[in-house]
Amino acid sequence: MSASHRSFSRGWALASCVPALLFLGLVACGSSDPEPAGRPGTHHGAMAATPGTAASTVPGMRGMQGIQGMPGIPDVPATARGLAAERDGYRLDPEAADLPAGRAVGYPFTVTGPDGGPVTDFAEHQTKKLHFYAIRSDLTGFRHLHPAMAADGTWTADLAALTPGTWRLYTSFVPDAGPRKGSELVLSRTVTVPGAAAALPLPAPAGSTTVDGYTVTLRSEPMAGVHRLTVTVSKDGRPVTDLQPYLDSFVHLTAFHEGDQALAHLHPTDRVAGDHGGPTVTFQALLGEPGNWRLFLQFQTAGQLHTAELTLNVT
Incomplete structure (x- = not known):
């Protein structure tokens, strides 16, 4: 992972903060559409918090203000949190405002640049030229895709069947030309999937969860203005050391804020070295809004991608 992609880039400079965080308004990455990481069938096991410890397995992070009002950090508009369709002259232009329910569908779109034409020159970012994300308003159905671009600048994201409701679709990319060359941008739009939409409640904050037989534990340690998050992967009580590189990291972490769906995309502090890693991966996290x-958390073993889910409360 290059140094530029390990720095803060939620569309605004955070020079005084710890590098290795991309703070967006949107993102695990898969080259095909993974099964939705929905709540039914996902097992969550909370571990008791340990108050007063410097580093503990906890369901929440305390002592950190939101971006609004944080000393030394300016207020962050929705355009810098991935919640707008246009920013700095770049615009996400889809071909449809609605998507059908119950069947797989392609979602064509273009990224229009400041000159009014489709952008076709993208830099490689985390081994891909564009990352596409989708999540429903209740934070279920997480998808992370890497669509292909046609010669005319049209991208098509192949989505598996979506459940009825309102979905937010994000694109994350780095222009390789133009006024924002080398800077990551996140643009998003909402789409409606028709049908009876039953919102699922957000699971309670927890310090660990299991997926595909793996236990993923999250530990947080307060730091100056941020939190250090340490992710540990184990199986049958034993540390997992055969994590495979995935998008230039051993664990890919994306966080969505309950309510407005702002997204924080976090990168590990450690470089990938060799063809296996684990059991721990550390992130520097600036989750700029209080709440859930x-x-x-996506990781790969033996060629299989796993997606673990946890709710984290920030106060």
Whole structure:
């Protein structure tokens, strides 16, 4: 992972903060559409918090203000949190405002640049030229895709069947030309999937969860203005050391804020070295709004991608 992609880039400079965080308004990455990481069938096991410890397995992070009002950090508009369709002259232009329910569908779109034409020159970012994300308003159905681009600048995201409701679709990319060359941008729009939409309640904050037989534990340690998050992966009570590189990291972490769906995309502090890693991966986290965040942690073993989910409360 290059140094530029390990720095803060939620569309505004955070020079005084710890590098290795991309703070967006949107993102696990898969080259095909993974099964939705929905709540039914996902097992969550909370571990008791340990108050007063410097580093503990906890369901929440305390002592950190939101971006609004944080000393030394300016207020962050929705355009810098991935919640707008246009920013700095770049615009996400889809071909449809609605998507059908119950069947797989392609979602064509273009990224229009400041000159009014489709952008076709993208830099490689985390081994891909564009990352596409989708999540329902209740933070279920997480998807992370890497669509292909046609010669005319049209991308098509192949989505598996979506459940009825309102979905937010994000694109994350780095222009390789133009006024924002080398800077990551996140643009998003909402779409409606028709049908009876039953919202699922957000699971309670927890310090660990299991997926595909793996236990994923999250530990947080307060730091100056941020929190250090340490993710540990184990199986049958034993540390997992055969994590495979996935998008230039051993664990890919994305967090969505409950309510407005702002997204924080976090990168590990450690570089990938060799063809296996684990059991721990550390992140520097600036989750700039209080409340619940839904975390999606993706890791790969033996060629299989796993997606673990946790709710983290920030006060």
